[in-house]
Amino acid sequence: MTEARRLSLILVVALLALAAIFAGPYVLDTYSVNVLTRSLLYAAVALTVDLLWGFLGILTFGQSVFFACGAYAAGLVSTHMDFSTSNAFLALGLGVGGALLVAAIVGWLAFWHGASALYASVITLVLPIVATQLLYSGGTFTGSSSGLSGFMSFDLSMEAWFWLSGSFLVGVTTLAYIFVKSDAGRLLVAVRENEQRCKYLGLDTSRLKILVYLACAAIAAIAGYIYAGYAMVVAPELAGFVFGTELVIWTALGGRGTLLGPVFGALIVDYESAQLAGDYPFVWQLIIGTLFVLVIVAFPRGLLPVVFDVPRKLLGLLRPRPTTPATSVTLSTLDPADAQGVEPGEGAALMVAGVVKRFGSLTVLEGIDFEARAGELVSLVGPNGAGKTTLMRCIADGAERTSGSIHVNGYDIGRKPPEACVALGVGRKFQMANVFETLTVAQCLQIARVRHDRPSVWRRAQDLQLPQAAMHVLATTGLDKQLSTPAHLLSHGMKQALELSMVLALEPRVLLLDEPTAGLTKTERMQIGAILIDLAKKQGLCVLLVEHDLDFVREISSRVIVLHQGRIVLDGSVEEVVASELVKQVYAGSGHAGIDHETAPSPSQEMPA
């Protein structure tokens, strides 16, 4: 389906939903219109919980606070100032502005570099408790536990409030749907799935989380503002933990990560709760709670995926499944004139000086000094625990080392986080293939290009330009024929190749590879070896390779650095290292055989490590 057709289809569905909203008051009784007006607004807030939790992976209990910001702004302005159109807009501005301010502070606290997802959830858990206490202690200003009531509002009929709330929900849902299906929206799933890989692809994930959090806070505040206008009463419970948790429950029931699921979850549960509360005032919460437990146990993904799965399965039985899904992305090679890699500064491509790394009292790296130039392929070898991976980490993340300095392309990495090191020209491939498992090969590569090609917030790109080095890896391994294949279906070797292409898509000048051939077949190893030689010799990259396979090291390296107990014991040519008595002792001392030619492992064996 073309982009224009896909977007037209979304708009047609949105128009149908608006038509249904318009028809609502004509087919529903007054009670239902009244209750559903509230439910429509709650559904908009549940949608923001889904964006944060279902898509971005942030479980939040605090969206109620932003809803209350909008509601209380309307209530406070109308109560303490005269009601007028200008004051009403002032209240809207204060509500949204207040919500944005609170979200910025909470976002900064919850998503700073290094904060865990649990930490974020705990902060959003505390937020409603603090907000409710503040409202309770506000005296006559906030109305304390009674809240504010009887204030003036726009003179709209109940039907008009229903239409306004419904149109707001349809508008927000449509925009959110277009966004999550766009190239920029895909980043949310990438962050949820593998935040570490995102950072090492140069993405500032903390910033992305804060931006989405701010947008969700603003949506919730507008919903709260409309709610106060229609209900003409606000109470501390609107900011409370119970409402915040209800939003999470509706999202889980409907199906998180589906957008429409939480919307329908909120609409149905809130409407039915109102009915049950009237009919069974003492047991309705027990009934809702029991239903929730039953649904979650039977359908952990929520109800909407089940509703969609049934027809899909039936259609799947009727229609033969295509063996290879059609790809919608066309690959092409980036013109070298359009390359956006960092301009090299003074000195060698990589300069490591006096680097020390300690974990508490354990010194893992001690006084590491070396330089590597562009076009060099340097292998880093040494027994297990020598500190090889730790050194790679120190080069790719300025916060890792205890002391010493590291310059990449002539620029001091200082204490910069991984994404900033990527901007200086570092590309890191991990020991275990580190890709986005649920995304396709093409989507993984698109995310790797986000630093250079700004993604659209409403469209999906149909073509993808990659640097020649990345295209070379794709063509050599045949990955260019599997662009529509989800990464989790690839073989181990193909995943390694995909990760390497993703890293090369960054246009790095210093390439860090941690055992790129681990677990590969001999043919795959030879392929990777040829690619690495090409990258260093023809593309002029500085390649630093951690490797245990001596034959592989001997075939491709221009230089070998031997690390032992956190120190460099030798830095020289392959021949020098192989002939070194010291190196033999290092390996003998580690309980392994030496690395001379006589005792070197056969091609199928790995170098002792």
Ligand SMILES: Nc1ncnc2c1ncn2[C@@H]1O[C@H](COP(=O)(O)OP(=O)(O)OP(=O)(O)O)[C@@H](O)[C@H]1O
């Ligand atoms: N987070 C950590 N906390 C404490 N010690 C650590 C940590 N990470 C690594 N180490 C220790 O640092 C030392 C070096 O580990 P590192 O993984 O860098 O070695 P390596 O040379 O890459 O080994 P291998 O070849 O087995 O991958 C080891 O003794 C390891 O136990």
